[in-house]
Amino acid sequence: MAEHAPEHESADKSLVEKITDKIHGHDSSSSDSDDDKPSSIDAFKSKVFRLFGREKPIHHVLGAGKPADIFLWRNKKISAGVLGGATAMWVLFELLEYHLITLVCHISILSLAVLFLWSNASTFINKSPPEIPVVTLPEKFVLEFASALRYEINRALAVLREIASGRDLKKFLGVIAGLWLLSIVGNWCNFVTLFYIVFVLLHTVPVIYEKYEDKIDSFGEKATIEIKKQYAVFDEKVLKKVLSRIPKGALKKKD
Numbered sequence: 001m002a003e004h005a006p007e008h009e010s011a012d013k014s015l016v017e018k019i020t021d022k023i024h025g026h027d028s029s030s031s032d033s034d035d036d037k038p039s040s041i042d043a044f045k046s047k048v049f050r051l052f053g054r055e056k057p058i059h060h061v062l063g064a065g066k067p068a069d070i071f072l073w074r075n076k077k078i079s080a081g082v083l084g085g086a087t088a089m090w091v092l093f094e095l096l097e098y099h100l101i102t103l104v105c106h107i108s109i110l111s112l113a114v115l116f117l118w119s120n121a122s123t124f125i126n127k128s129p130p131e132i133p134v135v136t137l138p139e140k141f142v143l144e145f146a147s148a149l150r151y152e153i154n155r156a157l158a159v160l161r162e163i164a165s166g167r168d169l170k171k172f173l174g175v176i177a178g179l180w181l182l183s184i185v186g187n188w189c190n191f192v193t194l195f196y197i198v199f200v201l202l203h204t205v206p207v208i209y210e211k212y213e214d215k216i217d218s219f220g221e222k223a224t225i226e227i228k229k230q231y232a233v234f235d236e237k238v239l240k241k242v243l244s245r246i247p248k249g250a251l252k253k254k255d
Contacts, residue, residue, distance in 0.1 A: 058072070058206055058209060058210050058213070059072060059210075062206060070082055070203075071202050071203060071206050071207070072206055072207050072210060073203075073207050079203065082203075083199075083200070083203050086196060086199050086200075087196075089196075090192065090193070090196040093192050094192060094193060094196075115130055115132065118130050163175055170231075
């Protein structure tokens with residue numbers, strides 16, 4: 001009996017070890033599956049349709065700086081102040097028919113007159129003269145702005161050159177349609193009104209899109225699929241027939 005006792009104890013120990021190994025194996029597999037969940041969620045998010053193929057939040061698309069905060073109304077007082085100032089300028093130029101040069105001259109005359117009178121009257125009223133700050137444009141800021149403007153102009157010229165070369169028919173038709181719509185809008189309003197409309201859209205469309213992002217992206221996906229279908233039909237029935245009639249290359253000389 002004493003000889004069989006160690007055998008029972010070893011058998012019990014081996015059984016307990018097998019059970020614990022199974023439990024630990026199940027825990028590790030479950031933890032691995034839990035670790036895989038975030039990656040699967042990230043993969044799912046990356047496959048979600050976004051307008052214009054963007055992969056970053058709308059705040060990063062707008063530059064992720066102070067202009068983006070203003071357009072997305074992160075600080076409502078600042079955003080409302082900027083929009084109110086733009087509205088006041090539009091009312092001055094459009095409704096009251098005030099001109100930009102006239103406005104700048106009148107503001108300059110008023111400011112210079114007040115500062116001049118204040119500086120000369122300070123000796124009579126026993127008050128210190130106004131401290132007029134020295135305003136200078138830093139050279140680094142001007143060079144950076146000029147460099148960024150030059151880069152954008154060169155990129156726009158490169159895009160126009162690529163479109164004019166006839167390599168991408170879809171892009172060519174899109175640009176022609178956009179310019180045509182812009183010419184129609186230009187007949188309805190002048191540059192100041194168009195600039196104000198764009199400014200108001202920048203203060204309203206991004207914040208609405210950020211609030212209803214999923215719904216708008218879902219609708220945009222359906223609209224994109226439908227547009228692709230219609231373009232495929234148009235390409236098959238019209239464009240290919242037109243392009244087939246256009247001679248490619250120079251005509252061969254007659255012998």
